[in-house]
Amino acid sequence: MRVANPVAVAHPHINTTNFISTSPCLFNATMITRRYDSLNGGFPDFFSFQTTFDIARLRTHGIGQSLDNLRGSILMVLAMLLFAIEDMFIKQMSGAIPVGQIMVILSLGGVIAFGIVAKIREPGGLFDQYFHPAVVGRNLCDAFGTIGFLTALALTPISTASAILQATPLWVTIGAAIFFGETVGWRRWTATLVGLFGVLLIIRPGMEGFDANALFAVMAVIGLGSRDLFTRRLPRNISTIKVSVYAFITLIPAGIMMHLIQGDPIAVPNGPNTLRMIAAILIGIGAYYAIVAATRIGDLSLVSPFRYSRLVFALIIGVVAFGERPDALTLIGAAIIIAAGLYTLWRESRLNRHKPAL
DSSP states (O other), X not given: OOXXXXXXXXXXXXXXXXXXXXXXXXXXXXXXXXXXXXXXXXXXXXXXXXHHHHXXXXXXXXXXXXXXXXXXXXXXXXXXXXXXXXXXXXXXXXTTSOHHHHHHHXXXXXXXXXXXXXXXXXXXXXXTTTTOHHHHHHHHHHHHHHHHHHHHHHHSOHHHHHHXXXXXXXXXXXXXXXXXXXXXXXXXXXXXXXXXXXXXXXXXXXXXXXXXXXHHHHHHHHHHHHHHHHHTTSXXXXXXXXXXXXXXXXXXXXXXXXXXXXTOOOOXXXXXXXXXXXXXXXXXXXXXHHHHHHHHHSOHHHHGGGGGHHHHHHHHHHHHHHOOOOOHHHHHHHHHHHHHHHHHHHHHHHHHHTSOOO
């Protein structure tokens, strides 16, 4: 006879399955899904010593989880710093190299790096699920959003583009309610509308400071948010590395098409821009691994809010590297977006904790 392990019921281990998606800067991880598995089966009837051991293990696990959350939070902040630095290099190169060409080169770097890893880690066929409807939809939305953000980086202040991009989770909330029928209460709807008001403060349509190029950042929010919605529909047997390779491969023809539409000649990078390109690829890969580690080590409800640190780094880089001086409305709008996003994350995690176990 075997009885249920009370520790397994009260405190299941968490195994993370990550569907990593490329960022507007081609290396960001955005949508994470988690699988909750119970502890190993149970234990025999004679379990007095086992019960004492399990209680001690539970206490140790609590301390260990706190340390894991701390490490996960630090890794998330590090990843956001690296992504912001990658943004800086892309913006610096965009003055001399067409955005479509930058997109193609960075995507090739991603395909090579993650393709090698996939070849080592994936025993089966790499492209057997490339044309799955959810994968196709995700890749198309990713390309749409990436084109929007890279264009916004090239044409608008980095602080403006990064601030608007923080509204992506709000678009995910809207899309989940409209397309997936997810229940969204009045509190989250209110937070979403308040966040969108923050976006309007930054863009300022119809006002003197309106810059139509900022709409490319809105394009990025729609594309990347929709990408995250498709990520929720990916089959669970598609690995992280496959999703990453698929996305990078799709970005290559998207970048070529963008380059042809722009009609710019192919630019040969000079010495400094060659170094920037190499640095952007390497830093992007480092950021990718940092965010994967962060989401695997820490609890999502505690780690995810640190994604907003990217805007802080973008503001600092904008001032130091590009001489930007964000005005009061931009800063107020950014603060509203972050506050609305954090509330939405908090509310969603609170609701998930109270859902009955299936």
